């Protein structure tokens with residue numbers, strides 16, 4: 001490995017001096033550096049990097065875990081490492097190496113000897129002079145911080161078992177979150193913040209939805225079996241977990257839109273936001289790449305309907321993608337995908353397709369994404385407190401503006417649905433309450449999600465999950481499903497009926 005070992009390394013003995021850096025860790029270091037330098041999303045980089053193709057499947061899995069995990073825990077690992085430095089500055093690549101190894105020690109439970117010796121090699125790969133420093137820092141992480149983490153985990157588990165809200169400091173540590181975000185999540189979820197923290201580093205189970213616009217649930221299931229993806233049914237119509245995910249991309253099933261990769265709670269939100277068979281026109285706001293468009297059209301079909309959809313998003317390339325996807329996904333000309341700033345939906349000069357009113361309007365709002373941090377690890381440390389907290393917070397203000405503008409397009413007796421993939425009350429209940437108290441919202445009354453049209457076709461197991469997710473206010477918070485063992489992201493849905 002080159003260079004004379006520093007005294008600290010020498011005292012660890014021959015095993016450390018001779019350790020060979022595992023290919024997975026070497027790849028993780030390079031990819032972490034690339035994430036930092038290009039400000040790239042870790043998942044996107046992992047998907048497109050040639051480096052991943054050259055790795056054995058087991059190494060690929062470890063690299064993925066390390067890169068995503070180190071991104072997720074980056075602020076916390078930085079602070080832990082900094083606390084053990086005797087002088088301030090670290091070369092960025094050495095910091096990348098120490099972050100990866102601190103993450104292994106604190107969150108993956110890698111045995112100390114392995115994590116430290118590999119961490120020393122990793123740091124040496126970044127800078128030869130860093131061996132001694134890496135050894136000293138990582139030993140202290142192993143001796144001091146791992147113990148503190150175990151104690152915090154024990155307290156969060158105890159709070160979960162007793163049904164109590166956990167301590168904010170414990171959630172920040174165990175969930176690898178900035179303190180302010182941990183505080184907001186505990187305030188929003190109460191005891192539900194325990195599971196969020198304890199599962200923070202568990203990769204979400206791969207799940208897909210049958211595209212019921214193209215095929216039956218049984219047909220999609222059979223095609224997944226044929227592709228060797230070992231599907232099993234989850235308690236929601238068309239929702240399936242995959243026993244083997246490798247092969248989904250190459251099976252062609254996603255490209256053909258036979259199945260739609262989607263979290264179980266996102267599937268539920270789409271179904272519950274779907275109109276009944278007698279609604280002929282629906283407006284979807286924040287269409288993105290049309291995953292929910294296809295899901296809710298499929299649910300409407302299952303109810304016997306054939307709704308026409310007008311869909312808007314402010315980003316032109318998403319509308320283009322959505323257009324291709326709804327066509328391939330079996331909606332033909334029934335869905336119109338438009339690029340428009342939805343805060344202007346109440347203006348007179350909207351495109352002709354958006355004039356008049358709709359029996360169902362669904363706002364899938366842009367949000368912090370705090371419910372999907374396992375998929376999008378950057379969120380935890382890149383989200384600014386000022387985006388979601390305080391009277392002038394950017395996201396709640398945008399969400400309220402979009403909801404109010406969309407409300408102008410709801411027909412009398414029609415339904416307005418509002419959803420986010422945020423766990424924060426500031427973007428969920430608080431936005432809905434502010435809307436209902438506003439001039440535009442006075443004509444609306446909350447409608448319990450258990451009264452959504454699709455509830456009539458749910459089997460007892462699906463109804464049980466739905467009830468567990470429904471709060472006393474009638475809104476859906478998916479974290480209630482976790483208590484029943486459903487592995488899902490954090491999603492929120494409110495339904496409101498136009499009564500005025």
Ligand SMILES: C[S@@+](CC[C@H](N)C(=O)[O-])C[C@H]1O[C@@H](n2cnc3c(N)ncnc32)[C@H](O)[C@@H]1O
Pocket residue numbers: 285286287288289290291292293312313314315318340341342343364365366367421
């Ligand atoms: C939660 S994502 C939607 C996900 C999408 N419905 C799906 O199923 O994949 C929110 C969407 O709102 C869009 N958006 C953000 N600001 C907007 C605005 N002012 N007007 C319309 N769309 C907006 C974003 O581009 C993003 O695609």
